[in-house]
Amino acid sequence: MKLIVAKKAGFCYGVKKAVELAEKTYAENSEPIYSIGPLIHNRFEVQRLSKIGIKPVSSVNKVKKGTIIIRTHGIPRKHVSEAKKKKLNIIDATCPFVKRVQHLVKELSKKNFYVLIIGEKEHPEVKSLISYAEKPVKIIESINEIRGLSDGKKIAVVSQTTQSLEKFNHIIKGIKSKYKNAKIFNTICTAALERQEEAEKIAREVDVVLIIGGRNSANTARLVDICKKHTITYHIESAEEINDRWFDNVHSIGILAGASTPKWIIDAVISHMKGKDWLWKI
Ligand code: SF4
Known part of the structure; x- marks a missing residue:
């Protein structure tokens, strides 16, 4: 055999960094810290962290005081603003690869591009990315969704960081055949x-x-x-x-x-x- x-x-770089940061923050404060949503997508590791005081909560509303940690996939901007308003201590464990896409979405949208995000509508990273856009964006889960888009748009494309390269390339082919001048950013990490x-x-x-x-x-x-x-x-x-x-x-x-x-x-x-x-x- x-x-x-x-x-x-x-563990990848981003997840390792987030877990280490959470553990270090807890060790220094000895008070519970809260991740908004699971810190990473592994229930056993989230349970382990929860036992040592790093607790997932569903929203900022659930935290009255103390420290929150922003998970690897990022969270919507308005949740960060809510945490600031409540004067919570914010530890940002958003993976740098995700931050780069957040920044891209923001800048492209500012420049009047219609931003297409190749990703899963319900994924927390995608929900966070949408929140960085200054104008409406579209999430593309399959090539069929390209067909419904109107012509003549100034298009820019980014991807959820964990998309499959094969799917990304397949959808990009469809986008390029319709929008010759589309700006493509392969943001798979x-x-x-x-x-x-x-x-x-x-x-x-x-x-x-x-x-x-x-x-x-x-x-x-x-x-x-x-x-x-x-x-x-x-x-x-x-x-x-x-x-x-x-x-x-x-x-x-x-x-x-x-x-x-x-x-x-x-x-x-x-x-x-x-x-x-x-x-x-x-
Ligand atoms: S974006 Fe990549 S490196 Fe960052 S947490 Fe996700 S899988 Fe890991």
Whole structure:
């Protein structure tokens, strides 16, 4: 049996920084701090953080005083203003890659571009991006939505940072055929791209892939989509979900993890797999 563990499995730069910042802030204040929405998209890590005093709340309204931390995906601007009005201490853990897109949306919109955001309407990052626009923007989830746009618009395009490159390129092709002068900004972050590339490479090599990550994690979902095209793929949140029957007649397994999956969960999955003696006799 061959086991390949992705080199890029687990926390990306932005998530690592957010978790470290939250822990450091808590250690220095010894008072609960609140993240507006989950700090990252992994419920087990959010639970761990909550136990040590970093608590997710659904909105700024729920916090009377103290410190809030802005999560990696950012939050809508009006929530930041509300926090300022309440004189809350604000720690900004928005990932720099997300900040760059927020800034782009703001500037392009100021310059009268009709900004198209390739992304998921309900994703917190996209909701935050919309709030930076000074004029209406449009979220594009599929190429079909391009067809309904009127001609003659001054178009600029950005992407949710965790979009799949394949989908981005597909939609861009459609946009370019309709708007020759559209300004295109590929804002998919390096961490997401590297993980997508590695996922494809591993999925082509193995019989089965296990992808560890939150079911609410967009970048994990991308890895699942990519791997499914090449091999049998199971999306798990923890080792407890692993079913031995998945490995009947299997000779190679790949283990990947989304950018918000902590090392302790990845290690638990690896040791769970290594503990299966029967597998290693194959
Ligand atoms: S996936 Fe990319 S954009 Fe999202 S937190 Fe990580 S580095 Fe930042």
